[in-house]
Amino acid sequence: MPGPEPIYDLVILGSGAGGFAAAATAACRGLKVLLVEKADTFGGTSAISGGAVWLHGTDQARAAGVEDSPAAMRTYLQQVIGAGYDPALVDAFIEQGQHALRWLEQHTELRYSLRPHSPDYYPDLPGATESGRALEMVEYDGRQLGTRFKDLAMPPPGMLLFGGMMVNRVDIQHFLNLRRSPASLWHCLKLMARYARDRLHHPRGTRLTTGNALIARLASSAFAHGAELWLRSEAQALIVEQGVVTGVQVLREGRTEQVLARGGVVCAMGGFAAGALAATYRPSTGALHLSMSPAGNDGAALRLGQALDAAEGEGLAANFFWAPVSELQHADGRRERFPHLVTDRAKPGVIAVAANGRRFVNEADSYHHFVQRMFANGIGECWLICDAQAMNRYGLGLARPQPVDNRALIEAGYLHRADTVAALAQAIGVDPHALAQTLEHFNADARNGADRAFGKGSNSYNRYMGDPQHQPNPCLAALTRAPFYAIRLHTGDLGSARGLVTNAQANVLNRCGTPIPGLYAVGNDMNSMMNGTYPGPGITLGPALTFGWLAASHIATRLQTETPTCTTN
Structure with missing residues (x-):
């Protein structure tokens, strides 16, 4: 006979930045957490991304003496986003993003540094800045993941050097200058020596940068505080009791399991850019369109939400984040x-x-x-x-x-x-x-x-x-x-922008604008607060971390748990 349904405080569907931000936050606050990932590896689109975040008023920016204001950022976003500007979501992002990053850096392995100079993508618009909003992921030693390192999604070969060496923006500039600068030559020689040592024991380099480092840092902290991860597991349906989402039905290793979630379910499955649904939401040119989104990002959150009459984004400036x-x-x-x-x-x-x-x-x-x-x-x-x-x-x-x-x-x-x-x-x-x-x-x-x-x-x-x-x-x-x-x-894309409509706590709303108890959406499953525009570097990951943290914090508060003291590895 099958055993009783496993019970968790929080079940997270997907394992990208938004999902792991929620997982690490909840686990550090003492919640029992499960991440359910369809793919063979974890990290999703976030793991192959640049890893940068775009946030206002971070400790890093303040320490550098950057002059910026919430009003300036609102002005800039109003100029870029236009008619789709949502004051509630933007205010939550501006006001809470810095607190989310500070909390995550204090309680997890997450570490960011300020890009010394990184203009917004539309630098001549009112409210734009030349620096202060874009932060770069600090490199990380993948060996800290232990046996889970092999399960971390690996970037495509074309984004690596020598078949398995990760590099960040600074490293790339050094490689471009290595014939012109002794300092750059020395930097590159050190990287190659580290990589050569790694390959004696590992299938690729363990020095992680960009999005791989982001996921590894959050994952190592989540795992250290008890979060579980099921790979090759697919959410089939939400469990609903008296209008409240209380769990999820999961297909795992060929068997269907009922997983209960006391605090709710967070959708963080990466949107729909890789599925059949994508073609219906993008302009047609008659030519091949290429998405960088992993194959599993096929719109599962939208399908799950439809059963609860969840609201979906409408009239976005673009339904995708484009890239050639x-x-x-x-x-x-x-x-x-x-x-x-x-x-x-x-x-x-x-x-x-x-x-x-x-x-x-x-x-x-x-x-x-x-x-x-x-x-x-x-x-x-x-x-x-x-x-x-x-x-x-x-x-x-x-x-x-x-x-x-x-x-x-x-x-x-x-x-x-x-x-x-x-x-x-x-x-x-x-x-x-x-x-x-x-x-x-x-x-x-x-x-x-x-x-x-x-x-x-x-x-x-x-x-x-x-x-x-x-x-x-x-x-x-x-x-x-x-x-x-x-x-x-x-024409190509980095992922979808259209998703489930939420409030400022990332709680999914129904078509009447009422929160659906127990259902949350973050990352590309959450309808883009940027409304399908692209104001600067890291405008997907910045909100993913912010609203992942907000969702988990909202659930933890609702469950009336106390925040224990967390130590990093």
Whole structure:
């Protein structure tokens, strides 16, 4: 006979940043916690993300003397979000985000540092800042996870070096400068030595950065305080008693189990960007669209919520967080995707053109804006083009800068190489006359340091993303040195923005606007408080941590538990 249903204080569906923020908070406050994860590994989209958070008034910003105000941040968000601005959610995010981060850093392994200079994505709008809101994840030793390290989701190979070495934004800059700076050379040699030692005992490097470090830090703390994790387990239905969500039905190892939750259930399953539902909510260009969202992110929270008449977001500026993505097909048929976020588009000597050979966008603007311009122009795919100098210095997508040999990418058809602009145009099917004319105009502007057509390098965010050592404009250089290179970019996304509507405690609301007792949503399962806009780096993870902490705190308070003293490992 089956045993009694397991009883927990809190059941969390999903294991990304929002889910683990809730899990670590609840576990540290003495609650019995279970995380249910469909995949073979934990971490979801968060584990392969950049790991940055965008928050107001953090201790890190205050310590650096950053001048910012809640009013300025509200003004900026009102300007970017527009009609979808929700004062209650924005106020909770602005006011509670700093407290959430402080609590998590005091009670868990979570650690962030301030990016010294990181402009908001629309730096010329009222309320924007040049620094103070973006925080960078501090690296972490994956060995602290013990036997769970093998279960942590691994970033795609294209986001790693030497087959398994993680790097962050600072590391990338050092690798780009290693031939120009003794300090950068020393930094890279130390990283490679650590990686070589790791590979003697581990399948990949144990020095974790970015989103992998974020998940590992929260997970190690949650596990240390008793949180359980079920992998390869899928939520099938919510258990509801007299209108209150009291548990979940889980398919685990081929058997259905009833799991009870005294305090409620938190949906943190990553949204719906990878499922069949996604196509119905994005513009159609007739071309291939590529999502970076894991396959399991198929809209399970929306399906669970429908049974309770849960409200879903409507009329968002975008239903997804966009990013251009390229794809490599390996000889064995495996497909590898690469999101073009920070490493190439803004760099000098790089431009994007449509099939007609014409530019259509400021290549140095945010990845979200880049794809918005693709959709606005009816472009399903485009080409990122550079010359030999840019390739040697910065690389292009999965192609690495010198001294890496990229011939395998050329043979695979991912990277196109030609000795002349006309030959490159023919190879990629672009109008050769138009491409030559585009380069003529762009090169003239690049030599003068001002892009008259689209303003590449014209604002502080653009210049921050360029090459600070290149003058007079960090984003502009003429494409003149053969050979020339190109890769195909597709419209893509980093995840969905449309989700379950919640209040400021992350409690899901029904279609009448009333909270559904015991049901919460965080991360990409929560309807984006940014309304499908992208104001700055970390605008998904900042709210995920904030509302994950708020949800768990709300549940803990409701259960009238006392907060024990938590110690970190």
